[in-house]
Amino acid sequence: MIVDLLKETVWSLAGNKVRSGLTILGIVIGIASVITMVAIGQGAKNSVESSIESIGSNLIMINPGAQRVGGINQGGGSSQTLTVEDATAIKDEIMNVKAVAPSVTKRSQLTAKGKNTNTQIIGTNADYLIARNVTIDTGSFFSEQQMKSSAKVAVLGPATRDDLFGENANPIGQTIRTNNMDFQVIGVTASKGGSGFSNQDDIVYVPLTSAQHYLSGSIYVNNISVAAEDQTLMASVQDQIFELLLKRHKINDPTQADFSLMNQNDIIATATSITGTFTILLSSIAGISLLVGGIGIMNMMLTTVTERTREIGLRKAVGVRKIYINLQFLAEAVLLTFLGGAMGVLLGWGASMLVSKFVSGLTTSVSMSAVLLAFGVSAGVGIIFGFYPARRAANLSPIEALRYE
Amino acid sequence: MKTNALNGVSFGIKKGEFVSIIGPSGSGKSTLMHILGALDTPTTGQYFLDGFEVSKLNDDELSDLRRNKIGFVFQSFNLLPRTTVLRNVMLPLLYSGMPHPEREEKAKACLRYAGMEESKFGNLSNQLSGGQMQRVAIARALINDPAIILADEPTGNLDTKTSATVMRAFQELNQKGHTIILITHEMDVADCANRIIYVRDGVIEKDVLNKPQDHFLPQ
Known part of the structure; x- marks a missing residue:
């Protein structure tokens, strides 16, 4: 049937x-x-x-506020108010903070072996890896020692590596040149993907101290990235940072703050x-x-x-x-x-x-x-x-x- | 107002007879054929087929009865389109539980019996001529060894020459002992039978024995 x-x-x-x-x-x-x-x-x-997600985990970003020159607002981020000491204070005085990474950023022309590119150079410390979810693919990130001695070493993003040394080449030990100074390449970060305005793969990391000494020539930093230990603690950590920085910058009126805080949760929402x-x-x-x-x-x-x-x-x-x-x-x-x-x-x-x-x-x-x-x-x-x-x-x-x- | 297609019709057909039922359109002969073919049941009255009282059966029982007792040959052949001759003939054996090779043997035997050429067994039904289609239909009607073969205007869609061969096939079947009931409105066709029942306005007008004049058969 x-x-x-x-x-x-x-x-x-x-x-x-x-x-x-x-x-x-x-x-x-x-x-x-x-x-x-x-x-x-x-x-x-x-x-x-x-x-x-790739920006970082439980990230709070501190940017300098707008600078006022004679009543003229120069735009957000234009003032120079954040220092390495601010970052150290946050790390020392605030609870539930996992990483604090002050950073100096500068766009610069880079050359290596006759090839050149124009990219973002970030001077920062090892906490940046934690705060911004950056992982090392080959080689290593700079050590404490290299931080202290303002060593001329650099870690490349994979896109920058491709531009300067060719696709998937091993650049470790080679030197790149910027602002008439040679930096030795000691590592390459893993690709984070992403594109558009801020390609997180087209980047060069150098020790914060080196960036301040050789590139920016200033004690101020452009940005401090803070990673809270837990997502639920982000609001309280943010409040504490706000209070602390107001106190350190001797500002009484919170509306006059010379810095701004941005919370990753806001972006996610x-x-x-x-x-x-x-x-x-x-x-x-x-x-x-x-x-x-x-x-x-x-x-x-x-x-x-x-x-x-x-x-x-x-x-x-x-x-x-x-x-x-x-x-x-x-x-x-x-x-x-x-x-x-x-x-x-x-x-x-x-x-x-x-x-x-x-x-x-x-x-x-x-x-x-x-x-x-x-x-x-x-x-x-x-x-x-x-x-x-x-x-x-x-x-x-x-x-x-x-x-x- | 109630109209009766048939009124007070009563007759019997014996095994081995070749009966023509003739009447003009609207005479009630189609209704009579539907009842004889167990396609429909009468509003009142009784119909016995091979000892079974048909008028009280339900849909499935009617299906079973048609499958086992009646072989249909339709005016428009009603073969499955785009289907081989052999499969068309085997259609009534579907779901019978008979093994497939046996079905095929039986279908081939019936096709030979109905005068179909062996080479056409694998052809698709729509590749056949009218006469060939009607032979396939006759073979299909024979496959279950039915008590009666019911032919509804079997020559209606055929030319005179082909009609002659089809009618000869019916006469041969009758000579081999099959009971055949033929419904038609053409006297020439009806005349092939041994008995003619004239239907008009729902009643039997005449029921006469007939000696086939062989309009079709060259003698």
Whole structure:
């Protein structure tokens, strides 16, 4: 019996390859588009989140405030108010602080072996690695000793290494030249990805003291990065830093603070609300694709079965019981939707992979729930609209079904 | 107002008879054929087929009865499209539990019996001529060794020459002992049978024995 059913089903579908093919195509497109859409949306969301994540963990950033010269606001970050001592005080006096990294930044021209590039030089200390989630790929970061002696050593970001020494070359022990001084390369950081305004891979790290001595010539720092020990402690740590710096800078009115604090949670919250909007947008597109796909499948199934009413009548007339006719059409609908579904999932998955491969900075992620939803809806629609009209036709008297035009 | 397609019709057909039922359109002969073919049940009255009271059966029982007792030959052939001759003939054996090779043997035997050329067994039904299609339909009607073969205007879609061969096939089947009921509105066709029942306005007008004049058979 079951062998008969399967044979009839396969013969029936194979007997009309164009019809079966078009039905499957409808299902494939419906499912693949939903899966790809959701995968791209998820990927965009993940990449935004991870690029925020890569800035650091539980990070509080202290920037100098706006400088006022005779009542003219020179813009945020323009004043020189933060010092290494401020950083040391934060580290010594405030609880639950994991790392404090003052930094001096300067854009500069770099040369090495005849190649040159213009990039950001950051003078900082070893805490920077912790505060900003930087990891060393090869070589090492500068030691305490090198910090103290203002050694002319440098750690390169992978993009800078590629620019100066060629892709994946080993630059350790080589020298790079900037502002007429040679720095010896002692390490390369691991890639953090990211692009756009601040490429965290196109960077050169030097000891803070060296940067102050040779590059900026000033005791002030551009920025202090503080990492709290725990995300829940960030607010209290931020408040304490604010109080401490006000006291150290002898400012009584908090609105007159000559520095500003930025908390990573604030950035994450903003980004989350942006990606949330993204998700809603993509879900609605996916929902519409699913609806359109579903209607396509429904149409195909309805016409197919209606077209076969005479066949159903004949089967009944020659004595095939109703139940077997129902079962055959059910099996056909199931087979079509599952074939189409499997191909749709593969296609959607493949398309997501291609998007990841060809769109830089976007790693799509195929979510299981999107796959299940797309598959479930298509299979449901396909089976209901493949089975229901067949059942109706099988319930007709064979004469009526045979006469059906 | 209630209209009765058939009214007070009563007759019997014996095993081995070749009966034509003839009448103009609207006479009720189609309804009669549906009832005889267990495709429909009468509102009132009884119909016994091979000892079974048909008028009280449910849908599935009617299906089983049609499968086991009746072979249909339709005017429009009603073969499955894009399906081989052999599979068309085997259609009534679906879900019967008979092993596949046996079904195929039986189908081939019926096709040979109905005068179908061996070389066409694997052809698709839509590649056949009208006469060939009707032979396939006859082979399909024979496959379950039915008590009656019910032919509804079997020559309606065929030209005169092909009609002649199909009617000869029916006569041969009858000579081999099959009971055949033929529904038609053409006197030429009806005349091939040994008995003719005339239906008009839902009642039997005439029920006469007939000596085939062989309009089709060259003698």
